[in-house]
Amino acid sequence: xSKQIKSTDTKNPSLDASKGLWTRCDQCGEILYIKxxxxxYFVCLxxxxxxxxMSEDRLDFLLDENSWQPMDxxxxxxxxxxxxxxxxxxxxxxxxxxxxxxxxxxxxxxGLIEGIPVAFGVMEFAFMGGSMGSVVGEKITRLIEYAxxxxxxxxxxxxxxxxxMQEGIFSLMQMAKISAALQVHQDAAKLLYIxxxxxxxxxxxxxxxxxxxxxxxxxxxxxxxxxxxRVIEQTLQEQLPENxxxxxxLLKHGLVDLVVPRPLLxxxxxxxxxxxxxxPLRKPGKIPHGVINPMSKDQANELASNWTKGNLKQGSNxxxxxxxxxxxxTEKSETDKQFLEMTPGTYYADRLFARLVNCASTSxxxxxxxxxxxxxxxxxxxxxxxx
Numbered sequence: 001x002s003k004q005i006k007s008t009d010t011k012n013p014s015l016d017a018s019k020g021l022w023t024r025c026d027q028c029g030e031i032l033y034i035k036x037x038x039x040x041y042f043v044c045l046x047x048x049x050x051x052x053x054m055s056e057d058r059l060d061f062l063l064d065e066n067s068w069q070p071m072d073x074x075x076x077x078x079x080x081x082x083x084x085x086x087x088x089x090x091x092x093x094x095x096x097x098x099x100x101x102x103x104x105x106x107x108x109x110x111g112l113i114e115g116i117p118v119a120f121g122v123m124e125f126a127f128m129g130g131s132m133g134s135v136v137g138e139k140i141t142r143l144i145e146y147a148x149x150x151x152x153x154x155x156x157x158x159x160x161x162x163x164x165m166q167e168g169i170f171s172l173m174q175m176a177k178i179s180a181a182l183q184v185h186q187d188a189a190k191l192l193y194i195x196x197x198x199x200x201x202x203x204x205x206x207x208x209x210x211x212x213x214x215x216x217x218x219x220x221x222x223x224x225x226x227x228x229x230r231v232i233e234q235t236l237q238e239q240l241p242e243n244x245x246x247x248x249x250l251l252k253h254g255l256v257d258l259v260v261p262r263p264l265l266x267x268x269x270x271x272x273x274x275x276x277x278x279x280p281l282r283k284p285g286k287i288p289h290g291v292i293n294p295m296s297k298d299q300a301n302e303l304a305s306n307w308t309k310g311n312l313k314q315g316s317n318x319x320x321x322x323x324x325x326x327x328x329x330t331e332k333s334e335t336d337k338q339f340l341e342m343t344p345g346t347y348y349a350d351r352l353f354a355r356l357v358n359c360a361s362t363s364x365x366x367x368x369x370x371x372x373x374x375x376x377x378x379x380x381x382x383x384x385x386x387x
Contacts, residue, residue, distance in 0.1 A: 025049055041262040050199065050219050050262055054100075055107050055124040058157055062266050063120065067112035072142055076103040077135045081168050089166040096127045104135040105160070108143040110152070114270035116277065119147035122157040125200075130160035132204055133167045137174025140209065144181040151284025153192040153273055154185060158210045162203015175208035182212050189283045192276050194269065197247065197256065199223045215272060216256045217265070218247035224256070 023032050028047035036045065041061055042053040053061070059068055076093070083089040097103060105127035111120050121143050123130045140156070147154045163171040185191050195213030199222035206226050210216075218224060225245035233240055243249045250256045260268045 023051075025051065043262055048220075048261075050221065052125060052159075052199075053262075054126060055102070055122045055157075058122045059107070059111070059120075061262065062122075062155075062157075062269065063111035063113060064115065068109055068120075069111065070107060070109040071146065072108060072139050074103060075135050075139055077133055077167075079166075080134070080170050081166070083166040083168075092128060092166070100124055100127045102127055104133070104139070105130045106136045106139055108139045110146075113155075113266060113273060116270065116273045117152055118273065119143050119150075119152045119154045120157075121155070123159045123205075125159040125161075128164065130205075131162065131164035132160055132171060132174055133164035134170045134174065136164075137171075137177055140174075140178050141181045144178070144185050145287055148181075148185045148189045148191060148284065148287055151189070151191065151282060153194070153276060155194045155196065155269065156209060156213075157196045157198060158201040158205050159198045160201060160203065160205040160210075162205060172204065175204050178209045179212060182209060184287055186212075186214060190279075191282060191284065192273075192279075194272065196265070197222055197224050202226065202228075211255070215258070217258045217260050217268070218250065218256045219265075220247060220259055220261055222247040224250055 021034055023034055023037065024030070025032060025044040025047060027049040028044065030044060030046040032045060037043075037051070038057065042051045042057065043049070044051060076097075079088075079090050079093075081089075093104075096105075102124055105125075106121055106123045108119075108121040111118060121140055123136070144154060146152075163175070165171070182193060186193055192215075193213050194215045194217065195210055197210060197216065197218040199219060201210050201222065201224045203226060206224060210224075223245055224247060227235075229240060229245060241249065247256060247259045251259050258268070
């Protein structure tokens, strides 16, 4: 048994059962048989602590059998900053992909909860700490927009350490992008969004879509917060309560609506969605702003290839690649329609603009590089551009 129980295997017992048949509860120290643990929804049979669960397991726990239909499963991260610390960012992504079998830290798609159709997303903490980069933000935004068009309620299961630092500002912009899409889904279309906060949910995820749910549900004793406990204590120079940043603490202070044990979560969701089905004033359909003609797979591959080869030189004409940014002028003010002009000045700025375009799917603008006057132009298009 000692050979089967290793420190690397006990952090997440659902990663790969072939690594061992047993694991240890990190709260009470109980030795647990992984098969029985999975049957109990990865809740310790002794102390009832909610242990980490993989996204695949959460899909099995929460959705009806054979109802899961994934979306955008092939999206994978680029390296916009060419970031390297002691391990290159590309290598980190590759390692995480091999470990989890996923392309990035979230799975999105549609499914049924007790026969009720939903748009569903579940984050994978085992993929680089569930960090939110451009792919996570893009997949969530596409899922929200799909749910808005189809009139589906949205459920997101959060498990994240926050924004992905290796992508810099590109990861931070996902907070605003997702929040903007949710504003349309919730306020314009009057559709339901349920956020499920698991342990841990911290950083940029907490500061954006994690806390924007119409209903916010947390698992028992889940770690939920923005900055770390030690950072807050050192900043405030005072001792924090013992249960600070736990689900129960947030429930007491009105920041979450419910704390639901994992075995009861599907039933709770089904009851909420059943009530919601009778709700009036829902307005599914067209999104009032954003991309009309999304980037095709061939266009995305071409632009990604050009990044890698460094072919996006200053003054080059990117109109053929970037014409997908077709926008609608519906409900746009005159101020929004004003023409703006920016000069990159350097080769890197040119590449940065091109990278930004590829990372932003929900843009209300058209970008191109004018090879005549060597300037980057930014404007709103009066008529949608067909690709």
